[in-house]
Amino acid sequence: MWLKMKKIIKSAIFSFLFKKENRIKGEARYQRILHNHIRKCAGTSINKALIKSIGGNKNTYEELAKHRLHKMNLQLGSCVGWNSIAINKGSFFFAFSHEPLHSLTLDDSTFTFCFLREPVERVISHYNMLKDLINDDKTHPALSEEKKFAFGDFDHFLDNIPREHLEAQLFNFSASYNVDEAIYKMRSCINYVGDIKDPGKELLPFxxxxxxxNIDYQHLRSSKSKFEPSSDQYARLKSMVSEETNFRTKAEKYFGLNFKTRKQGD
Incomplete structure (x- = not known):
């Protein structure tokens, strides 16, 4: 009961604190930037580059993670991370979040982008990340939140990982894991979708x-753990992510910029 009350109070306070921000007065095609950051889709490097481009430095990302409100005012505007209330209020210049797109409320003046990755490769990367955290950063919140599948071998990981983590890309666009719904949501709300291997081709110049x-992009993070599944494990995982693979295959033809979104009232 108390925890529920704390969440209600926190939500009420945050709603009061965060007001919509526009980078310029008057009409503008886009007032702010949101990275719809699907986990293990090479997004942290992009986040750090954009933070630096609006006035941050090499330490700002870590400072933002520790900040109580996960919001900082930088030279060109405010930066928000991991705070869906501030994002839904449009209270940022640049923001990023792991929250699935289907749970966010955005308007047409928010330029929203995301990256997709080959599904089997993404899940293996998630496993390697958890092993890195176990070895190097046991206090990371992901280990507490994902303890049911973080510890143990790869088979234990596959036995216990929830579908929202297993097929995070599909879940990002559809809470019911419906491929057609996911494609529609992506086309309606995402202004740029692309492959993680080439963010500089079209997105960053735009x-x-x-x-x-002035965006200076460098790929910064790479897992120390280099687990490679056996042929049987690979086949099992490939079968488990078949719906997400279908989604990504259909999504590929829409890779690139999209200015015909319909976020409001969608």
Missing amino acids: LSSEFGL
């Missing part, structure tokens, strides 16, 4: 031009 940013 953001630099549209928002007047």
Whole structure:
């Protein structure tokens, strides 16, 4: 009862604290940038590059993670991470979150982008990340939240991982894991979707031009753990993510910029 009351109070306070922010007065095609960051889709490097481009430094990402409100005012505007209330209020210039897109409320003045990854490769990367955390950072919240499948071997991981983590890309767009619904949501709400291997081809030049940013992108993170599944484990995993694979295959033809979104009232 008390925990529920704390959440209600926190939500009420946050709603009061966060007000919509526009980077410029008057009409503008886009007022802010949101990275709909699907886990293990190489997003942290992009986040750090964009944070730096609006006035942050090499330490800002870590400072933002420790900040109580996960919001910081930088030279060109405010930056928000992991705070869905602030994001839903439009209270940022640049924001990123692991919250699935279907749970967020966005408007048409928010340029929203995400990256997709080959599903089997993404799940193996998730497993390697958890092993890195076990070895290097046992206090990381992911280990507490994902303890039911974080510890143990790869078979234990596959036995216990919830579908929202297993097929996180599909779940990001559809809470019911419906491929057609996911494609529609992506086309309605995402202004850019692309492969993680080439973020600089179209997205970064557009953001630099549209928002007047100097973006110095470098891929920064790589797992120390290098687990490779056996042929049987690979086949099992491939079968488990078959619906997400179908989604990603259909999504590929829409890779690139999309200015015909219908976020409001969707």
